[in-house]
Amino acid sequence: MNIIERINDMLPYVRIGDAFTTGVDWSREHLSAVFDGIAATVDSLVEPLASLLTTPPAIVMVLIFAGLGWWLRGWKFGLGTALGLGMVAGMPIWDQTMSTLALVLVSSALALLLAVPLGIFIAENPRASAIVRPVLDLMQTMPAFVYLIPAIFFFGVGVVPGALATVVFSMPPGVRLTELGLRQVDREVVEAGEAFGASPWKILLRTKLPLALPTIMTGVNQVIMLALSMVVIAGMVGAGGLGEVITTALFRAQVGAGFEGGVAVVILAVVLDRLTDSIGARTAAAKAQRAMQQA
Amino acid sequence: MPLGMETVSALRVKSLYKVYGNRADKAMELLKNGAHQDEKLAGLPVTAAVVDANFEVRRGEIFVVMGLSGSGKSTLIRMLNGLLAPTHGTVEVDGIDITKLKPAALRKLRREKISMVFQHFALQPHRSVLDNASYALEVAGLPRDERREKALEALRMVGLDGWADKLPQELSGGMRQRVGLARALAAGTDIMLMDEAFSALDPLIRREVQDQLLELQAELGKTIVFITHDLNEAMRLGDRIAVMRAGRIVQIGTAEEILTDPSNDYVAQFVADVDRTRILTASAVMERPLGVVDVNSGPRVAARVLRETQTSAVYITGRDKRYLGTVTADAAAQAVREGRKNLQEIVSTEYARTVDDTTPVADIFAPCAESPAPVAVVDAAGRLAGVIPRVTLLSALGSISTDVSENTATPEPTDVAGTTPAASGTAAPEVPVQVGAQAPARLTEGPA
Numbered sequence: 001m002n003i004i005e006r007i008n009d010m011l012p013y014v015r016i017g018d019a020f021t022t023g024v025d026w027s028r029e030h031l032s033a034v035f036d037g038i039a040a041t042v043d044s045l046v047e048p049l050a051s052l053l054t055t056p057p058a059i060v061m062v063l064i065f066a067g068l069g070w071w072l073r074g075w076k077f078g079l080g081t082a083l084g085l086g087m088v089a090g091m092p093i094w095d096q097t098m099s100t101l102a103l104v105l106v107s108s109a110l111a112l113l114l115a116v117p118l119g120i121f122i123a124e125n126p127r128a129s130a131i132v133r134p135v136l137d138l139m140q141t142m143p144a145f146v147y148l149i150p151a152i153f154f155f156g157v158g159v160v161p162g163a164l165a166t167v168v169f170s171m172p173p174g175v176r177l178t179e180l181g182l183r184q185v186d187r188e189v190v191e192a193g194e195a196f197g198a199s200p201w202k203i204l205l206r207t208k209l210p211l212a213l214p215t216i217m218t219g220v221n222q223v224i225m226l227a228l229s230m231v232v233i234a235g236m237v238g239a240g241g242l243g244e245v246i247t248t249a250l251f252r253a254q255v256g257a258g259f260e261g262g263v264a265v266v267i268l269a270v271v272l273d274r275l276t277d278s279i280g281a282r283t284a285a286a287k288a289q290r291a292m293q294q295a
Numbered sequence: 296m297p298l299g300m301e302t303v304s305a306l307r308v309k310s311l312y313k314v315y316g317n318r319a320d321k322a323m324e325l326l327k328n329g330a331h332q333d334e335k336l337a338g339l340p341v342t343a344a345v346v347d348a349n350f351e352v353r354r355g356e357i358f359v360v361m362g363l364s365g366s367g368k369s370t371l372i373r374m375l376n377g378l379l380a381p382t383h384g385t386v387e388v389d390g391i392d393i394t395k396l397k398p399a400a401l402r403k404l405r406r407e408k409i410s411m412v413f414q415h416f417a418l419q420p421h422r423s424v425l426d427n428a429s430y431a432l433e434v435a436g437l438p439r440d441e442r443r444e445k446a447l448e449a450l451r452m453v454g455l456d457g458w459a460d461k462l463p464q465e466l467s468g469g470m471r472q473r474v475g476l477a478r479a480l481a482a483g484t485d486i487m488l489m490d491e492a493f494s495a496l497d498p499l500i501r502r503e504v505q506d507q508l509l510e511l512q513a514e515l516g517k518t519i520v521f522i523t524h525d526l527n528e529a530m531r532l533g534d535r536i537a538v539m540r541a542g543r544i545v546q547i548g549t550a551e552e553i554l555t556d557p558s559n560d561y562v563a564q565f566v567a568d569v570d571r572t573r574i575l576t577a578s579a580v581m582e583r584p585l586g587v588v589d590v591n592s593g594p595r596v597a598a599r600v601l602r603e604t605q606t607s608a609v610y611i612t613g614r615d616k617r618y619l620g621t622v623t624a625d626a627a628a629q630a631v632r633e634g635r636k637n638l639q640e641i642v643s644t645e646y647a648r649t650v651d652d653t654t655p656v657a658d659i660f661a662p663c664a665e666s667p668a669p670v671a672v673v674d675a676a677g678r679l680a681g682v683i684p685r686v687t688l689l690s691a692l693g694s695i696s697t698d699v700s701e702n703t704a705t706p707e708p709t710d711v712a713g714t715t716p717a718a719s720g721t722a723a724p725e726v727p728v729q730v731g732a733q734a735p736a737r738l739t740e741g742p743a
Contacts, residue, residue, distance in 0.1 A: 192417035194378055196431040196482060197406035210421050288420035291464035 024150050039160045046159050050102035058089035072278040084267040097264045100241030104227045107166035111223050115171045119178025136172040144169050144233050162239025166230040173222035181215030217280025228269050303390040305518040306352040311384035313370050316341030344370040346542040355516040361529040362539030368522045372490050376409045377401045406435050410479035414491035416471045418463040425459035431482035449481035469500035489521045530574050538562050550574050572657035577650050580691035581672040581681030584610050590638050594630035597622050608668040611642050618679040620644040647671050652680045663688050
């Protein structure tokens with residue numbers, strides 16, 4: 001027993017935290033120009049979008065979303081969207097809801113801008129895939145709060161750290177599902193492209209990506225859902241929106257206000273989920289799959 | 296040396312190997328030194344998919360590669376258009392060694408010279424039948440109108456012109472493969488590779504598309520390399536057949552050659568249960584005619600041959616050994632009595648029916664039954680190639696339904712110079728014949 005305890009006491013303190021701090025400090029010192037640039041870019045995307053969404057009266061926006069829902073999924077969903085968002089518009093948190101939507105859209109767009117090309121790359125390179133996969137696991141399992149700390153370090157308090165923490169957290173399913181979609185493309189169909197002398201680039205654009213699109217769209221949907229789940233956490237670093245509504249309610253113990261914020265998040269989530277889902281279902285490859293199931 | 300295009304084979308494969316695995320180079324060395332893969336390669340982490348393949352495919356022929364799954368035939372066909380790079384050896388397409396081509400040049404060659412039809416059709420499910428049929432043209436960068444026109448023409452050839460706007464999933468399996476065929480036809484290449492193209496289809500549909508392929512082939516005269524594991528399909532389609540086993544080509548020949556003269560027990564077993572009466576032709580079962588008399592030799596000669604051969608009729612040949620008909624014993628005796636000198640006057644075509652030497656055995660039964668004398672077999676030039684007595688047809692039928700490998704060479708009559716029936720047709724009119732000799736039913740197995 002003694003020996004085991006002694007060995008136990010001899011275990012060194014592995015200072016990965018210090019190493020990380022050093023890394024962050026060094027980056028802040030030497031790469032400040034880069035971070036400023038990123039911050040400016042994100043800011044210039046989120047703020048105008050948020051103000052664009054909040055400029056028209058709430059009822060106009062509700063009707064626009066309802067129309068979109070009707071067009072993409074049918075009148076039932078359009079009506080549901082009108083009722084749900086109408087309820088949110090009836091609460092004093094419409095502007096916050098729209099600024100959260102802006103944050104989610106920009107974060108998701110940035111995440112996908114990185115995720116889809118990375119997914120294509122690792123689908124074509126098994127070795128790169130072996131390296132990237134554990135990193136994706138790390139990004140996804142790391143508690144989301146942890147991203148906020150260095151993000152504040154680099155960008156201070158505000159929308160930008162929230163948006164970037166959201167990008168990191170929501171990216172993995174985009175990469176994974178892009179890779180999966182491309183790998184699932186029938187080997188013989190790709191071979192046919194090669195046999196008729198098509199270039200790898202053309203096979204990717206005309207055959208693989210269209211066929212992988214339904215799966216990639218599932219990835220898009222997942223990315224948006226994860227981004228939305230980050231908004232409350234992002235609210236803690238001053239990203240505003242519904243996150244701020246909920247965190248404020250938490251700190252002031254306002255049960256009703258917190259519930260209102262939560263319901264608004266849920267309604268936004270359902271609308272975004274169904275809309276992106278129906279975009280995926282409208283792709284040619286998804287139609288082909290349905291035709292196959294009917295046959 | 297300037298060779299005309301006609302003399303260059305469409306495809307030529309020389310000592311082609313494909314070995315999968317980490318120690319492929321080591322395995323190659325062993326294989327080249329004659330190791331049989333089962334023995335010496337056992338210790339190496341390799342799979343020898345194709346071993347020392349050598350063959351040429353002539354322009355306009357259907358060359359079938361037949362073998363069971365795992366025999367390496369799919370690997371072989373993928374090396375013919377460079378989808379797989381060989382471990383060793385060369386593949387020449389129109390005299391160009393494609394194993395030395397850069398990727399871009401290889402793609403160009405595929406666009407211009409070789410198209411392919413796949414086992415599971417490999418159509419793009421998200422695009423219409425027309426788009427699929429015009430795929431090769433799209434890759435080649437043709438303008439939309441031209442591609443549409445050519446693709447529609449190809450769809451018309453396979454009988455699918457009304458289906459251009461459908462998705463592949465809305466078609467049946469047989470129709471989908473016809474789209475695959477149309478895609479290859481629209482590409483306009485001289486060479487088509489067909490990888491188990493009809494294997495995924497129901498037997499009846501398969502038969503239908505086989506017929507369609509043969510019709511199209513008669514019209515277009517493409518060079519086709521056709522992979523199959525189905526012997527009947529191979530026999531139906533192939534001008535020549537290569538039989539593959541465990542990566543090696545064990546025999547190349549026409550359907551008939553492979554049936555009548557299998558190179559080893561493996562091939563013999565493989566072909567054991569084919570309906571041979573459809574594959575074997577008259578030339579495979581015919582035997583040497585006992586009495587052949589030149590038309591200019593006169594009735595006396597005919598009468599003597601008839602006496603010697605103890606037969607009821609002799610076969611009369613004219614200039615260039617062309618078959619004219621028979622003279623019966625009665626007619627000859629009467630002519631001798633009447634002192635006639637000319638055989639021509641008493642030649643009859645009533646007494647022995649005539650068949651072509653390429654007639655399948657199945658179609659000889661009726662003429663054989665109607666014919667009083669053995670049926671005369673005539674070659675393309677009209678010469679007498681041989682005869683088929685009823686008893687020979689029956690014994691041939693008996694022997695072709697038993698194992699081929701049991702048939703050993705039958706001794707031929709010793710006094711005949713040529714050992715094949717075709718040779719005997721050119722023999723002198725007064726062939727001294729051994730009447731008692733048991734005629735060989737399977738002439739191609741003679742010691743020739």
